[in-house]
Every structure is written in structure tokens, then in C-alpha cells.
Amino acid sequence: MRKTIIVSNRLPVKISEANGDYTLTPSEGGLATGLGSIYREGNNIWVGWPGQEITDQKEQEKVTKQLRKMNLVPVYLTQDEINNFYEGFSNETLWPVFHYMSVYAHYEQHYWDAYFQVNKKFRDIILKIAEPGDIIWIHDYQLLLLPGMIRAELPEISIGFFQHIPFPSFELFRLIPWRAEILEGMLGADLMGFHTFDDTRHFLDAVGRILPVNTSANIVSYNDRAIVVETFPMGIDFDKYATLGNYPEVQEQIRDLEQNFDKNQLILSIDRLDYSKGILQRLQAFELLLQLHPEYIGSAVLYMIVVPSRDTVPQYKELRDEIDKYVGNINARFRTLTWHPVQYFYRAFPLETLSALYNFAGICLVTPMRDGMNLVSKEYVASRNNNDGVLILSEMAGASKELIDAIIVNPNNIGAITRAIVDALDMPLAEQQRRMKQMRTVVAKFNVHHWVKLFMTRLQEVNEMQQNMLARRVNQETAVSIRHQYFQAKKRIIFLDYDGTLVGFQPNIDMASPDQDLYQLLKELAAIPGNDLVMISGRNHETLGEWFGHLKLDLIAEHGAWQKTRTGEWYQLPGLTDEWKKELLPIMELATDRTPGSFIEEKSYSLVWHYRKVESGLGELRANELMTTLRYYTAEKGLQVLPGDKVIEVKNIEINKGKAALSWLNHKKYDFIMAMGDDVTDEDIFKAVPATAITVKVGSQVSAAQYYLRSYHEVRHLLRTLRNREGQGA
Template sequence: MRKTIIVSNRLPVKISETNGEYTLQPSEGGLATGLGSIYREGNNIWIGWPGQEITDQKDQDKVTKQLRKINLMPVYLTQDEINNFYEGFSNETLWPVFHYMAVYAHYEQSYWDAYYQVNKKFRDIIMKVAEPGDTIWIHDYQLLLLPGMIRAEMPEISIGFFQHIPFPSFELFRLIPWRAEILEGMLGADLMGFHTFDDTRHFLNAASRILPVNTSANVVSYNDRAIVVETFPMGIDYNKYAEMGKDPEVLQQVQNLRENFGNDRLVLSIDRLDYSKGILQRLQAFELLLQLHPEYIGKVVLYMIVVPSRDQVPQYKELRDEIDKQVGNINARFRTLAWHPIQYFYRSFPFETLSALYNFADICLVTPMRDGMNLVSKEYVASRSNNDGVLILSEMAGASKELIDAIIVNPNNIGAITRAIVDALNMPLPEQQRRMKQMRSVVSKFNINHWVKLFMTRLQEVNEMQKNMLARRVNQETAVLIRQQYFNSKKRIIFLDYDGTLVGFQPNIDQASPDPDLYQLLRELASIPGNDLVMISGRNHETLGEWFGHLDLDLIAEHGAWQKTKSGEWYQLPGLTDKWKKELLPIMELATDRTPGSFIEEKSYSLVWHYRKVESGLGELRANELMNTLRYYTVEKGLQVLPGDKVIEVKNVEINKGKAALSWLNHKKYDFIMAMGDDVTDEDIFKALPHKAITIKVGSQVSAAQYYLRSYHEVRHLLRTLRNRE
């Protein structure tokens, strides 16, 4: 029976031990809530670390047995692994770089080794329970290598991956020494999810610039697989927070807050201790408020909760000390006998108390320096059942892309945060309600269950898309069918493109000359009775004649502008003109002057702008600019602008590989027709040939062709099988 396997660094339980007895307490985190509906069903499983070191085998067996009853499976880690994998690589290498705080990052080989080994440990546990047909959903930055490790063991299994923290821009990500290995691991997934479009864009950019992959829109082609990268903003359990305000205990705590604070306005701040949360800047902004607006002294309180986290790590210890110092200074400077400006708590609070604070606070101040999503902002909005209150939100938090009716601030701009607090304190109730209604509608619709359903549905769609693509690959079965058709026929014609189809892609166009092996293969195929071989290329006719004129082949050069039969001379398509070149050449020269590494190739009736040597990213940018300019100038000139593999070509619209191929078919009747090509100009052949023809695209699955092969190596292998029947 098919099952879903959820994998995360931590299991959704807290384990406590008393006198050798272990008790399990369910976790209340957003992820645990959302995925509860999945892992508790049937034979589904959640795999992860139970949260503490358990070394004794008997204790491990005891805890494993307890966990299995609630569909959980533990991965036990040693203290060394916790120190180096979790505290080390995850939190001292990945966390600071991914949160744009690279100055805090440590690049230790021992951290990386532990990270690799623990990801392998997770893989081994998964392999014990995973079966063909299962779905695996891996979560977050601690397990970036895991998708690739599982893919290597089970190539056909369905794998989803979601990252809950930001993904940094290429310039930061490239600082990590093991950046290529990390990307290769992530690309083991079929569907990859991020909170924001920025994160998705950064990942695609990093993948295309670090690895030899092709990216088109949000699809990465890697190892003969299409991986989809999409944005899925995570939600919360809206109903839980909306209804908690009616709970008797919460209502009592709200009443207690009312008695304690009277008419004071409450500004709420809740964070985990971390340098990415912008806590110090928030304190500075509140201090500036009291300095510039003394009228708020005695009337506004900052209620600040900081949840303890890693406070033995030097940066975190320093941060805590600095927070203590700033809070102490502000309170000492502004307090009165009856009023303290900041109520500061360095501890976690029960859910009921947080709910009471969400319901009572006039303002919620959420200003992280960088955050994947930030669910506190959504929890506050969901709790405001009267549609009042104001949310001040950092533009660096993923939630700011959805909660656009909050007051959005730059967390580095202390003055802007101060002004935002003043605006919030003075905001009329109708304006508060207008904004809050809009935000509550968004949080209600895009809740945690919606997020889970959306991701799982999309993963199924991606798997279907991949199956459809795989069905068209020339596998052993289809190769046998092609051979049967070929050997059962008497008159055969094979159209072959050259660059990218028979030879690999070279940075220098003059280096892609034929090798002895290719010459031998073409000679043997051309010598078989009944075979007509046609080389149909975008190359200029002089080069094609020089390379292949001595072989028993027909040649079509410059996409059909020049043609030559085996024994004949070159002749050109009638009615063509090259007068348009004078107007378009300066436009291409301007693009070449602005783009180091690019160059122009001039053919008889076309101009080609090459950018294969240009820095990745810049070439694509200039190519898009040039395409737009050329389309404007060519629209009424009977010219065609064609994007290819690192090239843009402008040619007469009459020149078309499809038309050229059809003219060859008019001379003779063939009972076997095959065409192979790798770029956009070859699509004209695939579309023009009769339905019975065998058409094969090289290097890409997106095509009008019936089949595809991955590389020129596979093309040569298939052609070799056509030399004899054995």
C-alpha cells in the first residue's frame, strides 16, 4: 500500500525522561499541526531526530516502540553529530549565509563531514521503510543532501522538498565551499518549494550558474529529469488562533492584562533569540519613540518576549547580553514610579498566554532582518476576531509578500520603525478594521491545510509530467521498434543536424570539427544500399562543404539557403536578398560592444549573434534585449529572429529547414524517414515531415518530435545500431 513519508530534522514530539521512563508530548509547531493530518493516517510515517541524545540500546528500543505507535520513526544522533551536524554546519554555516549574515559563518571541514554523514543516516532509515510508489516529503535546510541521496538509491520514487528559511542570492550562496554538492542534493527532489518568489528566483539563479543545468522558467533540467521549483507561502492553523480567543482561560488572562495595563497601549514583540530577528533595532526604535514623543511616556508599553535559543554560542550570548543592557538602559532612563516602558521576558510562554497577548495587544511589532516566512505575524492577525489592531511588519519577512495591508518597514531604518509605531498608535479604528479584514481573509484562505494540499497536489502533477516526458525517451524498446522499421524498409532518408546532434557543444565554433569516429560512422551508413543521408545544418556552406563534401552525403547549409546533392555543386535558394544586413548589423555590433565574449557570424543570408563565451546571466540578459530590438526592426521585412543554444539568428523567412527537407522528399518516395536535431530550427523539420516519420529531439524533452535522446553520444549509439542487423 502506498504511503507518505515525512522527513524533518526534528520529530513533532517532545520527549522527557523520569527515572528511566520516557514520556511523549506532542509539539505545537505550525508544521506539526499542518502535517498531522498526513502522518497520522494509515501506514504513513514521520522520520526525524527525537530531540535528545539516547545512547542506551534498550532505551532506544523502548522509545522507538512508543514512537511507532503514533506513526513516528526516530533517527538517533550522537552528541558529536548534534554538535557538528546541527549546531555546526546547519546553524553556523548554512543559517548565517541563508539569512544574509555571512560574517558569522564558519566553514569547517569537520562540520561538513558530519552534515554529510547525518544526511546519510537519515537516508538509511528511510530506505528501511520506503517502497516503490511511496511519496517522500523532506523539510528544511538540515537535510539538503537527502533528496539526492534517496534519488541515487530509488530513481523512480516521488520526492518533494520544502525549505522553511530564505534561500540567499547567488553572491552569498557561492561563499559556501560545498555549494555544488548542496545544489546537487536538493535537485534530487521532483518538486522544490520556497516561501517567496525571491527565494525561488535565487535558487534557480544559483543552480544555473554553479551547475551544468538548463533552467527554463521554473523548471530545471538535470540528470535527464525535470525538477519544478515553485513558491508556496506557508500558512497557520487559522481556526485554532481565531477560536482560542473564546477560551475561558484565555479570556481570564486577557482580563488580567487589562487590569495590569489599564489604559496603556501595548506593543507586542515575540521572537526566538537570534541575530536575524532585528531585536536590537526594535529596541532602538522604541527608545527613539520615547525621545521624540515624550507624550507617550507612561502610556505605551513594549511587551517583549524573547524565547531562549543557543545562548551558549558566543554570538547569541553577546546578543542576549546586549538586549539585557539596552532594555535596562531604556527602563532606567524613562520609567516612572507607576510605569515601565519595556516588559521583557527571556523565556517561552504557554499557548494560552500567547493567545491572550495576541488578543490584547494594540500593535504587533515584527521586524526581522531576514525571515523565511514569520508565522507570529499571521498568528496575531488570526487572533484579532474584532478586526482591530495594527501589524507592523518587516519587508524582509516572507509574510510581507502576503500581508500587504500591514505597515511595511525596512528593519534597518530605525526612524521608519519609530514612525510606523506612531502611525499605528494614531490609526483610526475604521482604518484598522479595513486593513485587518483584508489580512484575516488572506490568512484564513491560505492556511496550513491549504499549503499542505497545494504542495502535495503539485507534486502529483509534476510526477505525471515527468512520466509523460519519460514515455517519449528512446529506450531499449523504442530503439528496437526503430530498427525494425529501418531494416524492413527499402528506401530510407535520414536528416541529421550537426552541432549539438552529432558533436558536442563547443565554446569556440571552429573547434566543433568532425572526429574520425564520426567520419567512419557516416561513411558506413551512407554506403548501405537504399540509404540517403542528408546533413541539414545552420553552418555556412563553405565549412559544411569542406568537412563533408568528400562523403556520399547530401548537404543543406545555412538552414536551407544553400543546398548540394552528393555529386552536384552548391546552389542557392532563388529570390533571397541580403540587403537587410546593412540595417541590422550595426544593432548587433552595438550588442557585441556592450557584451564581452560575444561575436557576430555572417552567413550568406543570415546574421548570427553568439554569446556562448559570455558570463552566465549577462549573456541571457543581453540576448533578451537584442531579441526585443531585432523583432521591432524585422517585423515587416520578411525576416525571422530565431533564439538557439547561446545564439540569436536573423534570417530570411523563406529559409526554413522544414521546407528544405520537404523539397528532398519530393524527389523520391521513401518508406523510412528519420530526422534528428537539437535546436529550435529543427522544430521546423519535425513539424513539416509526414506523420509516419521518426523524429528525435536531442538534449531536451520539450519538442514537436516524437522522441528524445539526451546527448550526441546517444545519437551516435543509435546510428551505430543501424549499420547492421546483428
């Protein structure tokens, strides 16, 4: 029976041990809540580390049995693995780089080795339980290699991946020595999810610059698969936080807060100890408030909770000491006999206490330096059942893209945070309610259950799209069908493009000359009785004649401007002019002067601007600019502007590969027609030839062609099988 396998670094459970007995308590985290509806159903499973080192085999078996009753499967890690995989690579390499704090990053080979091995350990557990038809949903930065590892073993399985922390810009991501391996691992997924559009854009940028892949909009073509990259802002369990305030124990704590802070305005700050959270800057802003606005002395209180985290790590310990010192200084300077400006707690609080604080505090201050989403902001909004209260939110938190009615601040701008606190303290109730109502509507609608449903639905759509694409690929079955039609026919014609179809692309266009293997293949195919081979290329006619003039091939050069039968001479299409070049050549030269690595190729009746050697990103930018300019100048000149693979070509509109192919088909009757090409110009052939023809696009699935192949290697392999009836390869 089909099942869903959720995979994360930690299982949604807390394990406590006493006298050899283990007690398991379900976790109340946001992810556990959202995915609870999935992993608790039927035979679905959640795979992860139980959060505690258990080395004894018998103890592991005992805990595994207990976990299995909760639909959980453990991955046991040794202390070394925890130190190097989790504390090491995950938190000392990926975490700082992904949070734009690369100065804290450590690039240690043994960290990477442990990260690789633990991802493999997760893979091995999943391979034991995964079956055809299952869905695997992998979560977060600790398991970036896992999608690719699973894909290598289970190529047909459905894999989703969601990143819960930011994805950095290319300039930061490329600092990681193992950047290519990380991206290749992530691209094992079918659907990639991020909290914000910025993260999505950064990932696509990194993939396009680091790996030899094609990206189009939000789709990455990699290893013959289309991977979709999308934005899915994560929500919270809105109803849970909205109703918690009515619980008797929460009500009691609210009354205690009212008694303790009766005449004070409470500014709430809740964070885990981390340098990405902007805690010190928050304290600086509050100190500035008390300096510039002494009227708030005695009335405004910063209620700061910092949850302990990794405080044995030097920079975290240092941060904790700095926070302690700063809080002490503020309290020493400004406190009175009856008022403490900063109420500081370095510990975790139960959910009921947090709910009481969310309900009581008139202001919530959430100003991380960088955060994936930040659910504290959403929890505060969900708790405000009276639609009052003010949220001050960092523009660097993913939530700021949704909660636009918060007071949005730059967390590095201390003065701006101070002014935001003043605005919040002075904000009229009507304005508070207007803002809060809008934010509560957003948080209620885009809750965690909506997030889960949206992601799973999209994953299913992506899998269906991939299946539709795969159906068109030339597989063993379709190859047999093509060979059958080919050998049944008496008169055959095969149209072959050159660059990208029979040979790979080269940085220098003159280096892409035919090799001996290709010459031999074409020679053998052309020698078969009944075969007509037509090379139909955008190459200039002199080059094409020099390369293939000695073979029994018909040649069509420069997209049809020049044509030659195997026994005849070159002749050009009548009525063509190149007068237009005088006007357009300077425009293209200007683009070339501004774009290092680009160059212009001049043909008889066309101009081609090449940018294959241009820095990724710059080439595309200049190409778009040039396309816009050229289209303006060619609008009424009978010219066509064609974007290709790292090229832009301007040619006479009469020159068309489709028209050229039809002229060949009009001379003879053929009972087998095949056309193969990789470029936009080859689409004209695919559309022009009869519906009974076999058309094959190379390197892309988006085409008017019936079938596609991934590379020129596959084209040559298919052509080799047409040399004899046995269909043997080389």
C-alpha cells in the same frame, strides 16, 4: 499500500526522561499541526531526530517502539553529529548565509563532512521503509542533500522538498564552498517549494549560474528530469488561534493583563534569540519613540518575549547580553514609579499565555532583518476576533508579501519603525478594522491545511507531467521498434543536424569539429545499401564541405541556403539577397560591443549573434534586448529572427530546413524517414516530414518531434545500433 513519508530534522514530539522512562508529548509547532492530517493517517510516517541523544541500544529500541505507535520513525544522532551537523553546518554555515548574515558564517570541512554523513543516515532509514509508489516530502535546510541521495537509489519515487527559511541571492549563496553539491542534492526533488517568489527566483538564478542545467520559466531540466520550482506561502491553523481566545484559562490571563496594563497601550514583540530577528533595532526604535514623543511615557509599553536559543554560541550570548543591557538602559532612563517601558522576558511561554497576549496587545511589532515567513504575524492576526489591533511588519519577512494591509517597514530604518509605532498608537478604530479584516481573510483562506493540500496536489501534477515526458523518451522498447522499422525498409533517408546533435557545444564554434569516431560512424551508415544520409545544418557551406565533402553524404548548409548532393557541386537557393545585412549588422555590432564574450558569425544569407561565452544573466538580458530590436527592424523585410541555444540568428524567411528536407523527399520515395535535431530550426523539419517519419529532438522534451534523446552521446549510440541487424553498440 502507498504511503506518504514526511522527513524533517526534528520529529513533532518532545521527549522527557525520568528514571529511565521516556515520556513523549506531541509538539504544537505550525509544521506539526499542518502535517498532522498526513502523518497520523493510515501507514504514513514522519522521519526525524527525536531531539535527544540516546546512545544505549535498548533505550533506542524502547523509544522507537513508543514512537512507532505515533507513526514516527527516529533517526538517532550522536553528540558529535549534533554538534557538527546541526549546530555546525546547519546553523553556523547555512543559517547565516541564507539569512544574509554571511559575516557570521563558518566554512569548516568537518562541519560539511558531518552534514553529508547525517543526510546519508536519514537516507538509509528512508530506504528501509520506502516502497515503489510512496511519496516523500522533505523539509528544510538541514536536509538539502537528502533528495539527491534518495533519487540516486530510488529513481522513480516521488519527492517533494520545502525550504522554510529564505534562499539567498546568488552573490551570497556562491560564498558556500559546497554550493554545487547542495544544489545537486536539492534537485533530486520533483517539486521544490519556497515561501516567496524572491526565494524561488534566487534558487533558479543560483542553479542556472552554478550548474550546467537548462532553466525555462520555473522548470529546471536536470538528469533527464523536469523539476518544478514554485512559491507556496505557508499558513497557520487559523481556527485554532481564532478560538483559543475563548478558552477559560486564556480569558483568565487576558483579565490579568487588563488589570496590570489597564491604562497602557501594549506593543507586543515575540522572537527566538537570533541575530536575524532585528531585536536590537526594535529596542532602538522604541527608545527613539520615548525620546521624540514624551507624551507616550507612562502609557506605551513594549512587552518583549525572547525565547532562549543557542545562547552558548558566542554571537548569540553576545546578542543576549546586548539585549539585557539595552532593556536595562531604557528602563533606567524612562521608568516611573508606576510604569516600566520595557517588560522583558527571556524564556518560552505556553501557547495559552501567547494567545492571551495576542488578544490583549493593540500592536504587534514583527521586524526581522530577514525571515522565511514569520508565523507570529499570522498568529496575531488570527487571534484578533474583534478585527482591531495593528500589525507592524518587516518587508524582509515572507509574510509581508501577503499581509499587505500591515504597516510595512524596513527593519534597518529605525526612524521608520518609530514612525510606524506612532501611526499604530494613533490609528483610529475604523482604520484598524479595515486593515485587520483584509488580513484575517487572507490568513483564514491561506491556512496551513490549504498550504499542505496545495503542495501535495502540485506534486502529483508534476509527477504526471514527468510521466508524460518520459513516455516520449527513446527507451529500450522504442529503440527496438525504430530498428525494426529501419531494417524492414528498402529505401531509407536520415536527416542529421550537426551542432548539439552529433557533437557537443564548444565555447569556440570552430572547436566543434568532427572526431574520428563520428567520421567512422557516418562512413559505415552511408555505406549500407538503401541508406541516404543528409547532413542538414546551420553551419556555413565552406565549413560543412571541408568537414564532410569526402563522405557519401548529401549536405544542406546554412539552414537550406546552400545544398549539395554527394556527387554534385554546391548550389544556392535562387532569389536570395543579403542587402539587408548593411542595416542589421551595425545593430548586432553595437550589442557585441556592449557584451564581452559575444561575437557575430556571418554566413551567406544570415547573421548569427553568439553569446555562449557571456556571463550568465547578462547574455540573456542582452539577447532579449537584441531580439526586440531586431524584430522591429525585420518586420517587413522578409526576414526571420530565430532564437537558438545561446544564439540569435537573422535569415531570409525563404531559408527553412523544413522546405529543404521536403525538396529531398520529393526526389525519391522512401519507406523509412528519420530526422534528428536539437534546435528551434529543426522544428521546421519535424513539422514538414510525413507523420510516419521518426522524429527525434535532442536535449529537450518540448518539441513537435515524436521522441527525444538527452545528448549527442545517446544520438551516436542509437545510430551505432543501425549499422547491423544485431543492433550492437560500439
